[in-house]
Amino acid sequence: MKFTQQVGFFMRSFFLQAGWNYQKYQNIGLLFIMRPFLSRLYKKDPKKLEDAVARYLATFNTQPILASFCFGALAKQEEHIAHAQNFAETHEETQAWNTIKRGLSITTASIGDRLFWGTLKPLTLLLALFIWLVLGVHIFESTPELPLPCLYIWAGSIAAFLAFNVIALFVKWEGFKTSYKAVYGACYGLTSFDWNKTIYNAKKIGLVLTVAMILLGIYYYLREFQQSIDVHFITRAVIVLFFVCISFITRRLRIPNMYLYLAAVVVFNLVCYL
């Protein structure tokens, strides 16, 4: 694959989900990404181009960052279809194309969701929180006072943005290359990286950082009440602790946190009026 072609894939891949719908999910986005490649491949055969477009318009859904592995592998297989010598060979290669599309989209969705949405996103959130706390932006206060230097305000955001995107864009870029060059046996380059180990280690770091952040929060909370540990302090601590414990239960019941927060608003109002 030429460098310019890869750049084209990469730039277009940012619009994979632009036509997301409940019937065929990312099909329009997938065709948008692959269209220049298909037009070039079937320049002299409009009938084959039509068949290819119809195939790409079928259902497709995966995680948008790791989707690059699908694009590379599908492009490679499309070349096999285009260079098939007879009908039987074309049919065989098309079936293989469908298998790759289905299999690879499920695999990349599973890995990508766990790695990017389930691990890297909360991890970079914690990174930003630590940076802000170190720089004196205290989010546990009701009205945080900001230090003056502008860089301090942006430090957390920029760190989280870079930490997430450097990894995401690297994976996206390498995904095209690796999957285009790789073979079926190597699961189109997916096995060249130990995803499970990476996710496991990242989650381990995340767990340590979360506990550290909670302890840091408790420290700031205690410092705020350093002068007088009174009834107000104990009441506030007990109620917050109660809602934190409840959040573990609601998590098991798959009730999102936002409903717990709205319930807290109602409960606190009732308590205040009683």
Add this chain to the structure above:
Amino acid sequence: MSIELWLLCIFGALLELDTAYAFQLTFSRGIIAGPLLALLTGDFATGIQAGVFAELLFSDVNPLGAILPPSATICCAITVALHALGIELCYAFIAAVLGSLLFIRVEHYIRKQRVKFLPVWEDKIMKRPKAVTRILFDELLRCFLINFVFLALFIGLIGGFLSWLQPHINPRAFFACQFAFMAVPWIGLASLIPEFRLKKR
């Protein structure tokens, strides 16, 4: 609404596209969208706090498959705008969380509408494959307009209502809302522990 708030609605609607439909470069995350939106009002403390709180509160809902998490960008935009209108931060945040919940319905509507358009789009694309580009960018424009109208209407209506209501709210209710607001980071951090649960494979 002032010119800053109209600009905030435009900027918020643009950032919201980053959540799913274009780029996904995480500009729409609370911790990034919050300070970015605060550029327009100049209140960075509110921007950062709204961003962090929104992201912590919504961190337990991930966009897996067809799941639609509440939008941190919409939450930040509403919080920052309402606070700029003189609404207390704790009330603004409650309204913003409700706004984000309502916005999930809007997103459902957009995606359901596309199912109706799909046969027409596919027909156009089959006739002329290049039409896919036009279809996609028209769709992005439609999403932007819907996001903008939602933000402008919500901020205008709820902002006006809360501005009228705020002086009549009992101080006890303010205390309760403030208390619930300060419980948000704790609820969010507690939910990160199961998020990082270790499953050896």
